[in-house]
Amino acid sequence: xxxxxxQFRHGPSQTRALFVDMVLTGGWLAVGPPGLPPMWxxxxxxxxxxxPRIERTSRLAWEGSSARGxxxxxxxxxxxxxxxxxxxxxxxxxxxxxxxxxxxxxxxGGCITMSTAAELTRDRTPPERLDVxxxxxxxxxxxxxxxxxxHVTIRARAATGADAFAAAIERADAGCPFSRMLxxxxxxxxxxxxxxxx
Amino acid sequence: xxxxxSAEVVWHGSLFEGSGTIVSTTTGAIGEQPVSWVxxxxxxxxxxxxxxxxxxxxAxxxxxxxxxxxxxxxxxADELRTSATVTFQPGQGIxxxxxxxxxKAPGIDADAFAALAEEAKANCPVSKALAGVPEITVQAAxx
Numbered sequence: 269x270x271x272x273x274x275q276f277r278h279g280p281s282q283t284r285a286l287f288v289d290m291v292l293t294g295g296w297l298a299v300g301p302p303g304l305p306p307m308w309x310x311x312x313x314x315x316x317x318x319x320p321r322i323e324r325t326s327r328l329a330w331e332g333s334s335a336r337g338x339x340x341x342x343x344x345x346x347x348x349x350x351x352x353x354x355x356x357x358x359x360x361x362x363x364x365x366x367x368x369x370x371x372x373x374x375x376x377g378g379c380i381t382m383s384t385a386a387e388l389t390r391d392r393t394p395p396e397r398l399d400v401x402x403x404x405x406x407x408x409x410x411x412x413x414x415x416x417x418x419h420v421t422i423r424a425r426a427a428t429g430a431d432a433f434a435a436a437i438e439r440a441d442a443g444c445p446f447s448r449m450l451x452x453x454x455x456x457x458x459x460x461x462x463x464x465x466x
Numbered sequence: 467x468x469x470x471x472s473a474e475v476v477w478h479g480s481l482f483e484g485s486g487t488i489v490s491t492t493t494g495a496i497g498e499q500p501v502s503w504v505x506x507x508x509x510x511x512x513x514x515x516x517x518x519x520x521x522x523x524x525a526x527x528x529x530x531x532x533x534x535x536x537x538x539x540x541x542x543a544d545e546l547r548t549s550a551t552v553t554f555q556p557g558q559g560i561x562x563x564x565x566x567x568x569x570k571a572p573g574i575d576a577d578a579f580a581a582l583a584e585e586a587k588a589n590c591p592v593s594k595a596l597a598g599v600p601e602i603t604v605q606a607a608x609x
Contacts, residue, residue: 321561322507322554324518328525330546334534337543341522347499347514353526359469366495368527368592370471374488375519377475378501382516386481394480401491402475406591407468415595416468445559446516452598 341366359406359413369404369415376418377402379446380459384422387436387443393428396466417456420447427466437461475501488514517552520560524592525550528565528604531590535582536571544570547609562601568609580606 326348330339340350357365381400388395405417422437441447441459451457470492477486485502499514506515525548533543546569553562567583583606587593593602 322515322517323551324510324515324521324554325549325551326518326522326525328522328529328546328548328550330529330533330543330548332533332544333537333542334530335537337533339526339529339546341526343514343518343522345505345510345514345518346512347510347518348496348522351495355530358530362471362493362495364493364495366490366493367471368523368530369469370473370490370492370495371519371523371526372592372595373471373492374473374475374490374496374499375516375523377473378486378488378506378516378519381475381477381486382481382501382503382506385477385479385484389480389482394484395477396479398475398477398486400475400477401472403470403472405468405470412589413591415591445554446520449560449598450595453595454597455595 341371369406372415373402373404373418376404376420376444376446376450380420380422380440380444383440383444383447384424384437387440388424388426388428388433391428391432391436393426393432395424395426397425399423415450415455417458418447418450420457420459422459422461423464424461425464425466428463430463433461433463488519517554517560520596521550521552521563524552524563524590524596525565527590527592528567528586531593532567532569532583532586535586535589536569536574539574539578539582541571541574541578544572546570560596560599562603563596563599565602565604566606567604568607570609574608576608579608 325344327342331337334355338354342349351366353365357363358367377400401421403419406413407416447457472491474489474491475486478484481503488499490496505511505513529546529548536543548567551564555561583604587604
């Protein structure tokens with residue numbers, strides 16, 4: 269477990285290897301034994317110092333009540349710019365407008381796709397192509413709206429076998445921070461996968 | 467009745483060398499968004515990332531929940547400006563989401579607005595789905 273720690277001082281590619289081990293594949297610290305020995309603690313502080321934490325910001329403007337008002341979504345990267353959204357298009361027919369649930373589906377999809385790429389690469393069978401669909405379901409629970417499920421479907425083209433593929437998908441879901449976060453909040457996360465011959 | 471929204475991601479190659487595209491398949495509203503590991507973990511280079519999309523989802527949900535809470539308390543939100551900053555900590559996942567909202571509404575005082583702002587944080591469905599995040603904060607001001 270500590271071997272990557274020793275390697276990472278030798279160059280940036282190892283730094284990334286360590287980072288992906290810790291962040292995308294379950295996190296040593298998150299799954300580590302209780303009462304971490306000092307080496308774990310130092311691994312955390314050294315690692316954090318080398319790979320800074322990631323921050324991303326979005327900005328919203330909203331006018332009016334929830335039922336009749338409307339808003340615009342922008343993201344600081346510039347990738348999303350003034351996307352309109354409203355309550356009717358969120359819970360009813362979307363009419364071409366995005367919504368928090370659709371953005372959540374996109375975020376979960378981006379995350380689990382990268383985790384899957386990382387796991388298949390770790391097996392030395394990097395994917396030629398991954399096609400991932402995420403469907404987020406919001407429903408009424410005890411009179412209020414709740415996000416109840418995120419259904420993931422992964423189709424992969426990679427030079428791997430069925431068993432290794434199934435294991436990689438399981439690790440990807442267990443390791444994807446967004447899958448973990450949603451499960452912790454009681455959201456059902458399902459993952460279906462299919463391997464195409466490479 | 468349940469509301470469904472879907473997105474699709476296509477990815478080619480390994481994590482570090484590969485790249486992908488996110489599309490919102492329900493509406494197409496976000497267009498084709500390129501994503502890569504470097505854009506996600508280093509400078510974004512004009513590209514979005516899962517963390518940024520979570521920030522957008524949360525701020526959008528929060529704005530609606532707050533406008534709803536204000537309406538129920540008899541106030542109209544002339545304007546709410548909300549930002550959400552998502553912090554992703556190596557080894558732990560998302561550790562913090564900081565919401566900041568500036569509101570314009572006639573006849574509401576700062577304390578009442580702050581109370582509604584806290585309530586919206588607790589009630590919005592995306593907040594509930596993010597209940598596993600250790601720290602969600604909200605800063606509310608009238609402006």
